[in-house]
Structures are given as structure tokens and as C-alpha cells.
Amino acid sequence: MCTAATYKTKDFYFGRTLDYEFSYGDEITVAPRKFPFEFRHMGKRNSHYAIIGMAHVAGGYPLYYDAINEKGVGMAGLNFVGNAVYQAVEAGRDNVAQFEFIPWILGQCADLDEVRALLDRMNLVGTPFSEQLPSAQLHWIIADRNAAITVECMADGMHIHENPVGVLTNNPPFETQMFLLNNYQGLSPKQPENTFAEQLQLQSYSRGMGALGLPGDLSSASRFAKVAFTKMNSKSGDSEAESISQFFHILGSVDQQRGCCEVADGKYEITLYTSCCNADKGIYYYTTYDNHQITGVDMYHCDLDGSELFRYPLVQGEQIHWMN
Amino acid sequence: MCTAATYKTKDFYFGRTLDYEFSYGDEITVAPRKFPFEFRHMGKRNSHYAIIGMAHVAGGYPLYYDAINEKGVGMAGLNFVGNAVYQAVEAGRDNVAQFEFIPWILGQCADLDEVRALLDRMNLVGTPFSEQLPSAQLHWIIADRNAAITVECMADGMHIHENPVGVLTNNPPFETQMFLLNNYQGLSPKQPENTFAEQLQLQSYSRGMGALGLPGDLSSASRFAKVAFTKMNSKSGDSEAESISQFFHILGSVDQQRGCCEVADGKYEITLYTSCCNADKGIYYYTTYDNHQITGVDMYHCDLDGSELFRYPLVQGEQIHWMN
Amino acid sequence: MCTAATYKTKDFYFGRTLDYEFSYGDEITVAPRKFPFEFRHMGKRNSHYAIIGMAHVAGGYPLYYDAINEKGVGMAGLNFVGNAVYQAVEAGRDNVAQFEFIPWILGQCADLDEVRALLDRMNLVGTPFSEQLPSAQLHWIIADRNAAITVECMADGMHIHENPVGVLTNNPPFETQMFLLNNYQGLSPKQPENTFAEQLQLQSYSRGMGALGLPGDLSSASRFAKVAFTKMNSKSGDSEAESISQFFHILGSVDQQRGCCEVADGKYEITLYTSCCNADKGIYYYTTYDNHQITGVDMYHCDLDGSELFRYPLVQGEQIHWMN
């Protein structure tokens, strides 16, 4: 389905994979500060923080999948099918439709404390965008350079979980995902020591045996463990180039290859795109399944005081550099 | 350590990852037909099939890690530490030093039948390239568009194994790697059915659960299983772009991220480069750890009747395409 | 820690293992109908259903670990350390101390419907038995021949879960245990079919490969999966001998061997005893770690209309039958 991760070197990075069997047609979309956001239950906002992210733009409205704002807050929605249950519209609360959640938060919050304050008085409601686009069943990761949280609306209400690992995938709910990491606690990037039986001469016949037991299938719980291990043990320089390279390697560890996850006869879920935002610099980097080159969009190259969306259709084909 | 794989759509593709904690300094190297190969025990060859591959060029000699020839045969050497034992020089046999093995085979063989014939009268010997470069402990995958074999020299002699999966990693020996695939036979890209207990209502709460049990650590046996599953189930169009995209996804499934495989204090094995050769068209594509863009070198853009090596140092830094 | 299971052939069987590093001194204990149960918050009961079970008798009071009553209801308490949080005493509710829970239920309920009704108006409270015996952190399985439930008191209140698998171990909470069974749904007592890659000749080189992936360690989640698989796939004749033999094999699948679970330096958790009650016939069978022979106590051989406990200390040493 999808995987999101944070990463911090000198700057703060935030990104995700979007895994699905087809694309709705997505564009890197910059919503400058004066782009008017009309909220279904909360009125119009003519002024807000600028946002850059991946969106399906429908009727001029950016339905963001993931984005960062100019203050360095990142947010992504990931599939949570079968578990997401939105709240009812309730007077006296901030009633925000699921599809408005990203602009609502990123438009107003400069850090995670402000996010928490906003969530405190908010109901996340299921008001659909349109008849053609009913509300998606999602949960969210929201992060700044200091911390991350996960927001899940379920049958028993809204849950806001601290997310110390800075990772989100899909089902099961986040608390279970975190719980399951306990089972992997003995794994390590170092070679194992023989604690099975001292009397036996056991050997590490290959490098990398310390993480034996780490799952490699594409189910969401396995991707959670794999990407958590990869991210938590990642080492890289802190330059921009080294940081984003490492980030794409982290999410590459849970890349979904065409053919390995059949969701219907002859239909295969793949990693449609992988993103990596430098949340400090306002840059959105991405690759697509069929374009391994990293493409970048810099929000500060747009007029952030404008009121019109800036839209950048994805570069889709393989961009090969020829040396001869 | 390393992973090699074959893939066939309309054309035949052959490539590998090279995983290590540092690079010897590698270059895409074309040995045209008249480049003189001086074999330690077999004399000089002034005429042979043209070869393109990744090599460390030492004193003008291309020490190939992997390569294809103009006839569509591919060959790669992968670490086999602790198991490789080379043969003794023996009169009346073709005595080929380990570091000469790739040019010896690719220089003369137009298909796998010719490879088998050559292997039949060959001893693979441990004669070192130089004092500074003692013989590496390797085993090899050799493939054409129809089949693949694995060559392993061990204490009990040379083994030539059919390689029906078209994949090679490192230890343990190939027969054990293939044997272990039996343990994964029930895995599938499709969702599992409940055969645990019909009376229970079990559910597939996530996509991709049919391959639960597939390993995700970086040890060589786990990479063998993971890449075999990914390759054997791969689906792609058969255009050049779709084929090489899929190929890089296949090898990407066993990418080694910096930090996840610590080989000595603070030293980490990573995927230094990933290659994908179109063996039919004579093109060598690659990415490096810090350059996600695919770079290509076309052997037919070199004068293949020449006698001098063509050398292309790797493009190393992240090549980002900026959209604004 | 512990494992409980139900099993039904012609009769209904209910039992458990008690795994710990030492014994408090346990006895098969029959509480006949007129044995006076003095409840801390609910007064004295001079008449109730007769109960047979394993208990530590303290000051004349049977602290039952597991028991059945003469109506065929079984109940066992298992460790739930770190998760059990008892309720507060509340006026207008049936306030039952944790250590009284088994006699409270088994003394009054002839089937699971009556258990549910009783639970409905009950608070499970932490009132300790004595200063020396503070309240244990437990959860419970309660079953009759038709169904089973699990009762867990946690920080967010009392949970009553349907238990379709008829199995209980320890942490994590029951809902997570059941959820994790989804991961094993593709396991089977039959040999696997090759869905990994049709083009490969994979083989079942051993019998029993259909359940590859079933865990064999002694952690409570692994025991839950192992015993669930064993129980749900169990086949036996329905005679008393065949039924109890199979039952002891089911619980034997999660036997804890001395040395395999070190809980403190040189201290090992073992399966102190394993029980199997014929809930229809009122018989308590058991084995101990050091006595493989099954020992039986028949409640109907006691005067069930009495008012004094009948106590049977465990036969502890290995009872070997000599043939010559």
C-alpha cells in the first residue's frame, strides 16, 4: 500500500511511497499563501502557510497525498482500509473533512505543538469531496524535525499516537505495528553471537546475518518492520545529496515490484512514486516506478505570495544519462 | 555482498549488485575485439569477442567483475569467501587464472553450449594478478538468453550447476541456496487462503500477505530467496524502458542500505553499484549508491575493432532533474 | 507462562499448563456444594455448584488456578502481567475479588449464558487475599461445551471476548493474539504446493512442510499460535482414553522444558503441571513435569453434598511401569 518515513541529518526529511495498482493522475502541487482554501465546514481561508506536496488536483482543488509546509511540518495520508471510521460533524468543534486534513494542518501549524493544539479541538469527518471521490480510508503521519505523531480515526474515536520510529505503513493500527517491533528487538546490523549453544561451533557464513528474521514480504506489517530497521540504523553524511540518497534507499527497502503483489487477476500493486521532501528547504524530490532519476521541485522558486496553484506533472519515463 | 540476476522480455538482460564497504575504483570498460589479452598460462589472444563490463583496470588490464560480450553471453563473479578453492595448474588442461575467467569465457563463447565445452577442458587456478591483488574467492553465474549456469570451485573440485532461477548471491554454495527455496514454495504474490483452521474467521488485513515468510535481511541466503521471488514473479512490458526499469526494481529488492550491515566497527557494506546489461544490444546500464539515475554505455558506440580499452569512470553524484 | 485449551469429542475437555519457576504447593481440590465460600464484598455462599480444580489452599481457602464445576463449565486464570488492571469497588455492582473469581462463576453458572449474565453486573476488583498473597495479574478463559470467552480487565475496563479458538496463553491481550493468527492462515497440515514460481522444480523434501512458519519458541504469542494450530487440526477418537490422550498431546505441543526459558540467573520456567478435565464427567486428570503418567481424580467419588474440601496432593515423582 504505502510507507512513510522521516529522516534527520542536518536538515529534516519527510517522504513516502505511494503503492497502488493505478494512478489518479498526480502532480507536484504548490499552494501559495493566498491560494483560497474553502473548507466544507470551516469557511474559507485566504491566507495560510505555503504548501508543497503530491496531489490529485480535482476541479482546481489539490487533494494532497503528502506535503510539507514552509515551516517544516510534513504530513502524509496512508491507506487504512477497514479501520478508518471518521467522526460525525459536531457543533462547537473544528469539523474538518478527511480530504481537507492536510491543508487544514499544514496551512496553520508551524510545529507539532501547534498541530496537537489544533487536533485537540478538531473532528475529522467523512464529508466526501464529491460523488465521484468518496472519502478515502486513511490514517496520517505528521512530523516536524523534533517528533512525529500518527492520527487514526477509528470506531472508538480519534487516536493521536506518539510515533517514535517516524514510520507509518497501513494496517494493522499503529499501536499494533509498534507492539510488533518488540519481536524484532534482538535483530542487529552486526553479526550475531552464538547464544544457541556454546558447545557448538556455529559460524556466520555470510555478512548481514544479525538481522535474520526481518521480514521481506510486502504486507504492511512487514514493511513497517523492514523500513523501521533500515531507517533506525541508517548512516549517511548530512549533505543534501547524501541525505536524500540515503532517504531514497530507506524507502527503497520497501519498494513494491510489479508482479509481487497481485491485488486482482493480473492487477499488481507497485510503488507508483517515492517522495522525499527537505522540509527545511521546501524541496519536493521524487522518483516514479519507471523513472529512477530523482526529480526536484523547489517551492521557493514559485511565487509563494500568489493565489494560484503551481502544478508540475510527474516526469514519468526513464531518464537515462548516456555516457557515449 | 552481491546479487546477480537475469531477466528476459523481448531482449535478454543480465546484471548484478556489487555490495561492499569500499570501492576499488571501477569503470565501465569496453575491451574491443583486438585488445590483446595475455593469459598467464594460455598465451596471448589478439582477437576475441568484444566485451563490455564493470572492471577495475589495473596496469592496463581490465579486472572484470561482470560483463557481457557482443554475442549476448553475460558473466559475473560474486564473493564466495570460505568456500572457493581453486584448482592446481595441470598440464594438458586449459589453465585459467581466476581473474582471467571472464575474458577467457566471454572472449570465446557465443552461447552457453560453447561455455560448457570450454569449461570441460578448463582448470580454474589461483594464480594471483599481482602481489597487491591476490586471487579473490568468487563463484560465477554465466548466462545467455536461454539458460544460466553457476560455476563453483571448491575443495572437491569444480562444480557446474544448472541455474534455473537465474540468480546468484554468495554463501552458502549454490546447491544449498536452491535447496532452501523449497522452504518458500508456498509463498505467493496472491493473498493466502485460510488453511490454518476453517472454523476460524481469519482475514487478510493487508495486501501482500501471500508472501509472509519471505526474508528481508541482507544475508546472502535471504537475498537469494527475496530476489528469486521478485524475479520469478516479475511482470513488465517488453520495451527497453520497461524492461530495464523492472530489472532495477528486481535488484533493488536486495539493495543494501548504509548502516544495515556493519562489517567492522563503523564500516558498512552498501550496494556500491547496480548494473543491468542488455545482452542483445550491448548496452551497460548502471546506478550507484549515490546516483539513482540510470546511466548507459553502448558498446556499439565504441570502435569494437580497436585494440585499446574504452573506459568510462562512474558518474557518482546524485543527478537531480530540476523542474523549476 | 501458561496455556489453556478446550477440546470436544463426545465429551467436553478443558485444561491448561501452568508454567513457572517454582510451585506454591498445589492440590487437586474439590469444593463440595456446601463448602462455605465467604466473599469479601458479596457475603457468604453456603450452597453452590460443586467444583473440582487445581488450587493452592491457603488458610482453608482454595485459591483455584483452574477448575470445572458439576455443570460442565470450565475456567482458568493465566498470567497477564503488565496488562491486568482490576476495577474499583463500586456500589450496586457485584464486586468480586480477583482470587474469588473462579468460585464466584463456577459456583453459580450452569452454562456460558449464565456466565455472561453474571459478568454483566460484576466488577472484578483487586482486593488481595492477604498481605502475603497480593492479587495476581491474570486474565481468564471460561468455557462450556458450546463456546468459550476470555475475560480481561485492563486500564480501560473489563473486556469480554468471544474466544472461537478456545485457547489462551498470556501477553499480549487476547485481541492481539487472535489478530496475529491471521499471519498464519496459509499454514496447513497438508504439504505445500509450489506457488513461489511455477517454472521451478521445488520439492517437499520432508513431511510436514505445510506448517513451515509456525513458531516453536516458548513466548506466549508463539505458544498461542502453536497450540491453536495443534488444537484446531487435532484428530482423535471420541473415547475417554483417546480424547484425553489427544488433549495431553495438544498441550504437550507447548510444553516448557527446563533450561529453555531462563527467567533469572539459573532459574528456569517449566511446565509444572498439565491438566485435562472431563467437564462432563467431573474428572480432573493431570501430569507433572516429573511424572509423565496421567493421574485422575473423580469429583463424584467425593461426597459432593459435604461442606469440607477434599484435597489431593499431586503425585510428583516419575511413576514407571516395569515390564520385567
Place this chain on the structure above:
Amino acid sequence: MCTAATYKTKDFYFGRTLDYEFSYGDEITVAPRKFPFEFRHMGKRNSHYAIIGMAHVAGGYPLYYDAINEKGVGMAGLNFVGNAVYQAVEAGRDNVAQFEFIPWILGQCADLDEVRALLDRMNLVGTPFSEQLPSAQLHWIIADRNAAITVECMADGMHIHENPVGVLTNNPPFETQMFLLNNYQGLSPKQPENTFAEQLQLQSYSRGMGALGLPGDLSSASRFAKVAFTKMNSKSGDSEAESISQFFHILGSVDQQRGCCEVADGKYEITLYTSCCNADKGIYYYTTYDNHQITGVDMYHCDLDGSELFRYPLVQGEQIHWMN
């Protein structure tokens, strides 16, 4: 299929499970010193060490599955289907039929050195016992109190492997079984430490989590790992009662429950019997699937200087000790 194990406290213990879907009719059988063994290719032996073991006695001949001799050497044959290839009869060698292997060795050898010497000049041949009883495909464990070996006849000849773990199951061949133990080297009876990610608060939510990853299915490679872990970490007192109790717990860890290994429609492999020999005292203890009590036969209660077999049919039904 089957599992064999050795165990040493004060005395030396040797035993096995025999797992199959039906029994040939087995008896504890003592062959006293003068019981005439007529070897097919080696003539008659009228004097030899006394042997006690489990045998199917056919036409007065004890076809031993496992046995010990009066010198403390134990030997058991276990299924090795698909891999066993016996040798050809060869002049100048000791040609021993597969079904004679146990009496040949145990009749003559007082320790493992003598066994090795005998094996040195021996061919293990496929001469069948009779038309009705063709030669079984087996491999063997032979042990004295100091060491154990495994004997496997395969297409490439006879292999004699040191068996440092003192365990044997079935396929794959022994070297592969031992190799696979390397994958489990990080498992431990102690709780794991968090080496996954220091920054995360991971917890051991259950006892016994140090051995997570230990397999629990009934395939022969999984039983090898499970019983090796159990045996190598076993702790017990060294009295006879404590030792044999622990031994039955060791083999109980790989007990095959009826229903969990379906070998044909409605046919299930089960642990028909489990044996434990005190090789120092000449006692054969056993349990059967439907009799949990340990039964013992003491060879020294037979006239070991006799020439007739002593035969003890198995006690099969559940022997329940009633306390009231």
C-alpha cells in the same frame, strides 16, 4: 518422521521418537549374547554383545529401529527417503545389509572408536530382508557417552559425520541440517536485548522471547532445530528419575500430534513411540502415543547369556493412576 537425541547427566541416555502413520508391530526386544545372528554376507555370529532395543521381529529376526548394547553404545535408524543409496556388495569388504546394521555394530563395538574401525572396512548394502520387507531408506546416529556420529549412504558413497549436537531427524542430509543451525545462533533461553534500535523503547512483553525464530512445525529440519535448542540448553538433576524425565521432555518438544501432519487423505503421522535408553544401565524406557506413562524394560533382568530373544510387546493403552 523421527527424531533421535542423546543426553548425558551422570549416565548416558539415548533415544528417539518414531513418527509414522501406522505401526509394523514393535516390541522391546533383548538379543542376549548367544542369540545367533545370521548375516547375509558375513556368516553367523553366535556370540556378541547383548542388545536391547525396539524391533519388529519378523520370522524370529529382530529388525531393530533403535537399540543400545551392554557396553553403552546406542544406535538408531531414521528415515532418509530420497537420499539413501546403499552400496554394492564388494569382495574384500564387510558387506552388511541395511537391516543388519544395528546388530552388526552393537554386537561388536564397545565404544565409538571401535564403531569407526568397523565402518572403515564396511559396505552398507541394500540386500532386502525379504520380498515383503524391502530395504528401508535410512540414515543412522551412533553414539557412546563421549561422542556421536551420523552415517549416511548416498549416491556419492558413505559419509561418516561427527555429530556434535547429538541429534538426528530426517531430510535434508546431516551436513545441511548442521549448516542450518547457523541461522539460529542468535537464539537464546535468555530474554533478548534491544539491538534493533537503541532509541526505541522496546520491551520483552512475555517470557521466552529470546528464542523467537525457533521453528515449531513438524518438518524434519524444523524438528532438528527445535530439539537441538531444547537439548543443548536442557538442565536437569543427574538422578535417574530427573534424567529420564528431562529426556522425555526433550523429545516431547518435537512430538507429532495426530492431525497436524497429513500424509495422505485422512492419514496422519504421529509419534508412535518415544524411547529413552539408559545406555549405562541397559534399561529401555518408552512411552507410546496413547500411553503417557513411562514403561521400563531392564536388560539385566533377562538372562543375557541365553540364545533366545526376550520380547516385550508395548503397553499401549493410557495407564491412568486414580487417586480416588
